[in-house]
Amino acid sequence: MADLVERWVNNPLSRSLLKFITKRDERGRRIDRIFLNYIGSEVSLSLGDKLGSFILKLFFRGITKRLGIDEERIKEQLRFGYWRRGLASVLEGIALRGVERPFTASAPFLIVWNFTDACNLHCKHCYQRADKPKPDELSTEDALRAVDIMADAGVAYIAFSGGEALVRPDFFKVAEVVREYEMGYSLATNGTLLTRENVKRLEESGCDFVQISLDGLRETHNRFRGIDCYDRVIEGIKNAVESRMAVGIATCVTRYNIHEVDALIDLAEKLGADQFIHYNFIPTGRGREIIEMDITPDEREDLLNRLASQIGSRRLILLSTAPQYARVCLGYGYVSLTHFDTVGQQLGKGEEVGFLAEFIGGCGAGRLYMALQPNGDLTPCVFIPIKIGNILADDFTDLWWNSEVLNKLRDRKSFKGYCGRCPWREVCGGCRARAYAYFGDVQEADPGCPLNMDRWRMIEEKIPSPRLEAEVKVGGDGFD
Incomplete structure (x- = not known):
């Protein structure tokens, strides 16, 4: 059919x-x-x-x-x-x-907007190296111009991130204009600033969803975040749960905390969250400094199976940014369309579900979503630091259709390694950010998948054991 x-x-x-x-x-x-x-x-x-x-x-x-x-x-x-x-x-x-598998929308469905580089924490894995605001960040006036441009292009949803977006004084002014255009908006936050007052303002400004980072139980989270903030985050989660907004708890899984994932899901459920989202670790930004803490492909596959096997038995929705999760979920008779999908897991089994998974297509970078940096630069993904243009200086729609980098991301037949010939190529596509972080090539194979073990073995030869203290330089040009 x-x-x-x-x-x-x-x-x-x-x-x-x-x-x-x-x-x-x-x-x-x-x-x-x-x-x-x-x-x-x-x-x-x-x-x-x-x-x-x-x-x-x-x-x-x-x-x-x-x-x-x-x-x-x-x-x-x-x-x-x-x-x-x-x-x-x-x-x-x-x-x-036409109908492609996977599909490319006429405009990004989602823009993740790193609203500022300012942050009140110092997380080990931060892709943005957030700390202090950069001098070239968009002014309020230019930020509002950016909203106008995205609205005119047909963008449906803006996910504010950072840094910590709530640090910036004009956040609510910009967010309210987003909703005036009837775009949806969400906030990814470290949770420390989710006071009752801020939660109320988020509700009143039309925020649909709050994603709060929690990277472990008390000791692990505090060590990972660089400051004793666990209690404030839990309080922020509770404040958000009491609102009408949907609440997700996001955990970036590394060897620091993989043993605590089940306990974190239990905690998320106990706190009343609507979602638990496993975030793939990407060794970019500050994350390059802890590359040795990446989990193995087999550990990731086991984790994704543990998540998928609990779909339907948990009160909350279990999601992952790892595109392989779409493949794993199909094995359990479910479809997980993207890490921001709340509908797919409610669908039934059948041919149509498989078609939908291929249509949406796993990794959405350059097809369904793009990132906007604090200074207005556009990148394919928050984890892929390749500038494709600037929202104020370039034509947004022209960049979307004609960027060489975005078109490379869409051309899955040209992907290298097993990713290019995998029977799950349309459903998954591999994480392009991990491919770029490890090999400096967005079309390389994703070394996080067990089907690309040859690539993972290449990496193991380059990175130190997690038991050793050593520095490894990895990034846009691959290994040095």
């Missing part, structure tokens, strides 16, 4: 109709007005809009019938602005490129 839908959507007539309903004019994207009409909102429609609205209804009825999806459920989701924006980018992407 999924193949039938794919052929139907990919035929020239369907593509032409999609181009018509996603056409841009002086009023913006036609599809945005059509969606508002579809959910029953009052909106002025041109004759072309009305025709497009009729086409969209036929399109949705055909898709939902063939895939067994309740059309009313789609309407309910489309009442959220970021859902409308995201689906508009999907349809526009299909109109431009």
Whole structure:
């Protein structure tokens, strides 16, 4: 059935109709007005809009019938602005490129915005080397211009990160403008500043989700974070849980804390969190200094299986930034589309689930998401420090479609090692950030996967044992 839908959507007539309903004019994207009409909102429609609205209804009825999806459920989701924006980018992407496996949206669904390099902690693994604000960080005025640009391009969701975004005094002013555009927004935070007052302000400004870092139980977390802050983080988690926002607890797993993962999931559940997210360790930024603490491919595979095996039996959603998690979850009859997916694990089994996993496609860098740095530079991922342009100096949409680096990330057939010929290539794709951090090449094999053990053995020859104190220089140019 999924193949039938794919052929139907990919035929020239369907593509032409999609181009018509996603056409841009002086009023913006036609599809945005059509969606508002579809959910029953009052909106002025041109004759072309009305025709497009009729086409969209036929399109949705055909898709939902063939895939067994309740059309009313789609309407309910489309009442959220970021859902409308995201689906508009999907349809526009299909109109431009057809149904690809994996898929590239017409604009990033998600922008992770490192809002500042300032931070009140000094974490061992920080990809940003956050400490003090840099002198070239965007002013409030320029940050608001950046929001305008992302909104106009069709970005659906902004995930504020850092550094610690709450350190910056104008955070809420910028966040409120994001919501005025009906983009969704979330906050990744170390949790120490989640006072009741700040949590209330986050709610009032429209924050959907708060992700709080917790990298171990008390002693481990404090050692990892460089300061005694465990109690403040737990208090911040409790404050967030009492709000209407969804709450996720994020743990970057290394040899420091892999033995505490199960206890952390128990703690997250006890505290009332909605999600537990395993973060892949990427040896970039300050993380280069603890490269010897990376876990082995077999340890990672075991961890991902432990997470997937508990789906459905835990009250919270179990996620991972490791793209291999999509492959592992399919083995348990579930689909985990991305590390920010809260829907996939609720879907049933079947051919359609497998198609959806290939369509979303694991690592989303350069296809579904991109990163924005404190100074306005754009990078493929927060963990890949390759500048592809600047949001204020360059054309955002032109960069998205024509960046050489982003197109390399999309070309999975050119990936090296087993990643390029893996039967799970469309579902997973390997972590491009780990490939770049270890080999200086975004198309290299991901050494974190057991199917690339030859690459991991190369690394083991270069890095010291975790029992030894030694420095290793790793990064953009590979090993020295």
